[in-house]
Amino acid sequence: MARIIELLSPTPPGWGGTLLVGLLHSVEIAAGAFGLGLVIGICGAYGKLYGGPVVRDLLAVYTTIVRAVPELVLILLLYYAGTDLINQLLTAMGYQRIDISGLVAGIAVLGFVQGAYSTEVIRGAILAIPQGQIEAARAYGMSPGLLLRRITLPAMLPFAIPGLANLWLIATKDTALLAVVGFFELTLATRQAAGVTKAYLTFFLAAGVIYLLLTLVSNLIIGRIELRARRGMPSLKEAR
Amino acid sequence: MIAQGTAPALKYTAQNDAAEAIHVENLHKRFGELHVLKGVSLSARDGEVIAIIGGSGSGKSTLLRCINCLENPTSGIVRVNGEEIRMKADSHGHTVPADRKQIERIRSKLGMVFQNFNLWSHMTLIENVIEVPVHVLGVKRDVAIAEAEKLLERVGLAEKRDVYPAYLSGGQQQRAAIARALAINPRVMLFDEPTSALDPELIGEVLKVIGDLAREGRTMVLVTHEMKFAREVASHVVYLHNGLVEEEGPPEQIFGAPKSERLKQFIRNIG
Numbered sequence: 001m002a003r004i005i006e007l008l009s010p011t012p013p014g015w016g017g018t019l020l021v022g023l024l025h026s027v028e029i030a031a032g033a034f035g036l037g038l039v040i041g042i043c044g045a046y047g048k049l050y051g052g053p054v055v056r057d058l059l060a061v062y063t064t065i066v067r068a069v070p071e072l073v074l075i076l077l078l079y080y081a082g083t084d085l086i087n088q089l090l091t092a093m094g095y096q097r098i099d100i101s102g103l104v105a106g107i108a109v110l111g112f113v114q115g116a117y118s119t120e121v122i123r124g125a126i127l128a129i130p131q132g133q134i135e136a137a138r139a140y141g142m143s144p145g146l147l148l149r150r151i152t153l154p155a156m157l158p159f160a161i162p163g164l165a166n167l168w169l170i171a172t173k174d175t176a177l178l179a180v181v182g183f184f185e186l187t188l189a190t191r192q193a194a195g196v197t198k199a200y201l202t203f204f205l206a207a208g209v210i211y212l213l214l215t216l217v218s219n220l221i222i223g224r225i226e227l228r229a230r231r232g233m234p235s236l237k238e239a240r
Numbered sequence: 241m242i243a244q245g246t247a248p249a250l251k252y253t254a255q256n257d258a259a260e261a262i263h264v265e266n267l268h269k270r271f272g273e274l275h276v277l278k279g280v281s282l283s284a285r286d287g288e289v290i291a292i293i294g295g296s297g298s299g300k301s302t303l304l305r306c307i308n309c310l311e312n313p314t315s316g317i318v319r320v321n322g323e324e325i326r327m328k329a330d331s332h333g334h335t336v337p338a339d340r341k342q343i344e345r346i347r348s349k350l351g352m353v354f355q356n357f358n359l360w361s362h363m364t365l366i367e368n369v370i371e372v373p374v375h376v377l378g379v380k381r382d383v384a385i386a387e388a389e390k391l392l393e394r395v396g397l398a399e400k401r402d403v404y405p406a407y408l409s410g411g412q413q414q415r416a417a418i419a420r421a422l423a424i425n426p427r428v429m430l431f432d433e434p435t436s437a438l439d440p441e442l443i444g445e446v447l448k449v450i451g452d453l454a455r456e457g458r459t460m461v462l463v464t465h466e467m468k469f470a471r472e473v474a475s476h477v478v479y480l481h482n483g484l485v486e487e488e489g490p491p492e493q494i495f496g497a498p499k500s501e502r503l504k505q506f507i508r509n510i511g
Contacts, residue, residue, distance in 0.1 A: 132358035139308055140372040140424065141348030143340070150375055154362045232361040232404035 004202050007193075015193035015203065022189025023210055026175040029106045029185060034171045036111025038164070041118025042153070048123050059119065066116035072177050078109040079181045102183040110174055114167055121163035125156035157229040165222045172214055186210060258286040260322065261428045261459045262307060267316030269302055269483075276302045278483040279316070284428060284461055289454045291470035291491070292463045294480035295506060300463045301355075303480065304432050307461065308350045309343050312336050320346045321427055348376050351421030355433040357413040359405040365392060365416045366401040369423045377424060384423070391419040395449050411442030418449055429453065431462040467510055471495045479503050 010016035044063070047055045066074065083105060087097045129152065137151045176187035186207055194203040262284040269277040276299045284290045292300045305311040307318060309325060312335050318325045325346060328338040337343040359368050369388035373379040379387075392398050395415040405413050414434055421429055434450065435443045447469050454460060454473040464470050470477060470491065477494040479487045487500045498504045 130356075130358070130361070132354060132356050133360050135310060136352070136354060136358035136360070139310055139347055139350070139352040139354075141344040141346075141376050142372075143344055146375055150371065151360060155360065157362075229362075232363070232406055234406050 004199075007197055007199050007202055008206055015189075015197065018189050018193055019186065019203075019206060019210065022184060022186035023214070025103070025183070026172065026185040026187075027214070028103060029110060029175045029178065029183075030168070030171040032103075032107035033110030033114050033174075034168050036107060037114025037118045037167065037171070040111065040115025041122045042148075044115060044119030045122035045126055046148070048119065049126060063116040063119050066113055071113055071174060072180065074113055075109050075177050075181065078112060079105055079178075082109065102178070102181075105181075106175070106178045106183050106185075110171060110178070113174070114171055117167055117170075118164070121160055121167065122156065124163070125160035126152060128159040129155045154229070158226070158233060161222065161226045161229055165218075165226075168218060168222070169215055172218070173211065258288075260285050261288075261320070262461060263317070263319040263322075264303070264307065265317040265319075267303065267306055267318065268314045269299070269306060269311060270314045276483050277306070277313075277316075280480070280483070280485055282461075282478060282485075284459055286459050287457045288475045289458075289460045289462065289473050291474035291477045292461065292480060293465075293467065293470060293477060293494075293506075294486075298480040299483040300480045301432055304430055304461060304463050307430060308347050308352060309337055310352075321349060344376075348372065348424060349427040350430055351424055351426030351428070352430045353414070353417050353421050353432065353434050355436050357405070357410070357417045357437075359413055359417055359420070361405055364402045364404055365397060365408075365419075368405070368416060369420050372420070372424050388419070388423055391422050392416070394422075395419045396445075409442060410438045411445045414438065414442075414446045415449055418446075418453075422453075427459065429458055429460040431460060431464070433463050433465065435464070435466060465510065467495065467507065479506065481506075 006014055008014055008016045008019075010020060044059050047059050051059070069077075083100045086100065091097060133151060133155055134147070137147045142150065175185045178185055179188040179191070182188070190203045190207040194200045197203070260283055262282070264280065264282040267277050267280045267282075268275070280299070280303055282290065282292075282303070292303060294300045302311055306313045306316075307320070309318075312327070314335055323342075323346065326338040326342060327335045330336045359365075360371065363371060366385065366388050369391060370379075370381065370384040373384040373387070374381050389398065389401065392401055395418055397412060397416055397419065400408065400412065400416075405416065408416070418434075431450065435446050438446060443466070447466065450460075450462070451469070451473050462470070462474070472491075474491050477488060477491050478485055479494060479498075479500070481502050487494065487498065487503045494503070495507060498507060
């Protein structure tokens with residue numbers, strides 16, 4: 001027991017600090033990817049619902065392919081091929097090759113994947129808004145941008161939150177996939193700590209607990225947001 | 241003031257020379273194969289209350305919704321406040337507004353009240369009422385709130401200002417929707433069957449509010465099934481049948497001495 005505490009202590013020779021740095025990187029990537037996914041999702045949903053035929057077809061290709069290919073494959077593909085492509089473009093245009101930071105690449109890759117799922121979640125949520133509310137906003141002269149900001153987004157939120165909450169939790173765990181491209185997040189940190197100390201059980205259990213805590217804290221926050229988003233809706237308990 | 245597209249002369253002329261707030265001329269609307277409006281003309285001068293009546297599918301709601309381009313007319317002229325809505329054909333051959341800014345400007349002068357209220361469910365009543373003044377018209381928030389409080393007071397909902405629409409009865413929601421329309425200080429109020437979705441015992445409270453507005457000289461175009469109410473408040477009644485104006489005139493004539501057989505039958509049936 002004393003050995004376990006010593007191993008997990010946040011200061012060296014304990015590896016707790018390493019795990020926490022890994023967790024921090026995981027959360028950074030997850031938050032960035034989820035945010036990027038949201039932006040892509042809002043644009044994607046709008047494009048799918050209101051866009052012209054070309055936009056709709058392109059978005060259909062995007063969401064279908066991204067959701068069809070295993071995420072690990074996409075990550076490897078986008079990470080290596082993506083950075084290579086950017087560097088080839090840069091050299092072709094006469095610039096220096098650049099070192100793309102793992103954080104930025106990770107956010108971009110996972111965000112691209114999240115965006116495909118977000119598109120569908122948000123599209124469904126927008127369809128669930130009583131159309132009369134959108135029509136009323138148009139009838140009072142709201143511009144499309146104002147309508148999106150003031151009516152569509154807040155009105156679709158209660159319908160989108162369950163799906164978006166799933167996506168956030170998936171994002172926190174998908175960060176582990178970035179370990180395969182050598183990004184130092186919680187899973188890679190755990191593997192390092194376990195490999196050096198040979199205390200595999202201890203460290204992987206500890207990582208599991210950290211992921212669980214992350215989910216529990218997320219649930220608390222999501223619950224708050226959902227309560228706020230559903231403020232205009234009577235509780236379903238009374239309608240049972 | 242309203243005539244079929246083919247009619248050579250207007251059947252009714254306003255007694256006053258007040259400015260024309262709404263002018264519709266030879267309006268056609270097709271939904272694919274369906275020809276809903278077949279050349280309808282209509283006009284509302286300042287202070288007039290135009291009631292549009294007619295059976296289900298006669299095109300009366302479509303006519304109203306063409307005035308603020310919630311439906312894009314297939315052809316014809318719509319003028320609001322003397323300004324003609326410019327239309328163009330899009331790549332599919334549909335007629336669409338040529339200038340989005342113009343449509344938005346015109347819409348912000350027309351206070352629309354819907355059959356299903358269509359209050360924004362994520363906003364309290366006071367937020368619903370100040371939304372358009374603050375975010376579309378650029379009124380200062382505290383000014384808008386003071387005005388909105390007066391309007392809610394006026395429709396009898398002062399104590400409900402911080403309640404969300406879902407917690408209110410249909411009659412209360414519709415009165416709030418009328419306050420929302422009044423908040424933009426509209427040139428014309430458009431009512432699209434404002435009492436059709438209400439329980440019978442709630443209709444009276446909404447009609448009272450609309451009646452008060454009519455009596456104080458608000459310009460209104462009202463699509464309704466409430467014949468008794470139309471007779472009381474309208475200055476001019478238009479009977480639509482199959483996308484055409486079948487008969488029109490002052491309420492005493494339309495309800496007291498209808499000429500067309502269809503209108504006679506319509507009035508008998510609806511009581």
